Amino acid sequence: MIIRTERKRVLGQDEVLIHVIDTGPGMPPEVVEKVFAPYFSTKPSGSGLGLAVARRIVEEHRGQLTVHSEPGRGSDFTIALPVEPPGNAAG
Secondary structure (H helix, E strand, O other): OOOEEEEEOOOOEEEEEEEEOOOOOOOOOHHHHHOOOHHHOOOOOOOHHHHHHHHHHHHHOOOOOEEEEOOOOOOOEEEEEEEEOHHHOOO
């Protein structure tokens, strides 16, 4: 597993991106489109809630959780969060 971070400006807003990358088997497109759906799992003992809950938490912080995956090459889950100017953080 590889963790990579970057900061970029998108539509006038600074964002921090956190990439969680694996070099496993990747996922076919039909799995990628369902991977964040509640109760969807490719594992026999999986609840299918982990990624759905993770996406909800990220969205509650005004961010996005996305995935890019290629069969045979691995997956890159990316968390994008807005960077708040000092003194403007919600809380």
